[in-house]
Amino acid sequence: MKRVLFCPPTYFEVRDVKNPFMQGAAPVNQEMARQQWEQVRRAFSESGCEVAEIEAVPDLEDMVFANNQVFVGRSATGEPFIVPSRMRFASRQREVPYYVAWFRQQGYRILELELGDDYLEGHGDLLWDAGMKRIWAGYGIRSTRGAVEKLAAAMGAMGFEVLPLELSDARFYHLDTCLAPLAAGAVLYYPGAFSPASRDLIRQSCRAYEVGLDEALCFVCNGVAGSGRFVTPRITPGLAQALKGERLTPVLVETSEFEKSGGSVCCLKLFVF
Secondary structure, X not given: OOEEEEOOOXXXXXXXXXXXXXXXXXXXXXXXXXXXXXXXXXXXXXOOOEEEEOOOOOOOOOOOOOOOOEEEEEOOOOOEEEEEOEOOOHHHHOOHHHHHHHHHHOOOEEOOOOOOOOOEOXXXXXXXXXXXXXXXXXXXXXXXXXXXXXXXXXXXXXXXXXXXXEEOOOOOOOHHHOEXXXXXXXXXXXXXHEOHHHHHHHHHHOXXXXXXXXXXXXXXXXXXXXXXXXXXXXXXXXXXXXXXXXXXEEEEOOOHHHHOXXXXXXXXXXXXX
């Protein structure tokens, strides 16, 4: 059974501008945000996941986006590990120690990378293929190429392949806003978010289903596949074709309050094995 970690939206708000979606965003409706978070959490529970929760911390308004603070994996021998993030924004850097402490208490190995001046933003930019043999790694907006190269060296030593993808559109600031792993060896993606070389790499490396700009801006690439389902805030033509091709059943949830901050389903959850 998969385990998935959530952080409640107790202190969630749009406080400053960290991505284009936050520019001029309306105030967060706290009651609605809580209801939507509960709906997303319930969707994963009903898909057969064991749900865990980390306590929200005052003054950390983005801590609800649990996908970013660490990268989680399991070695070939079954040992669970995390790689702590180095977040680009100071306000988000303060979230990382709380997540690291949670995983330490759970018995995970802490794999610290010497990131120096590089940035690495957890599963926002690092996505396991559904087969758990390789990692899609975005860089260029939040995470840096140098950090991805350091992660690739560490993961390569453990037998995992890392495929670096250069992001080229600030609206798609994390990889999980423009690429979603589906079944093993298949992804949903928006081509315009990537450099030409990275688009080619995606097409050559897997079964790649494309969506258009309007679809991508609706956060369909921030949906999450698992247990034969795909949890998503919307169904669009491109997504519907991809789900049919991979025999995945859509599960609709509402994430409009979190979209004010540039996030949706994938941003809110963290698979912890």
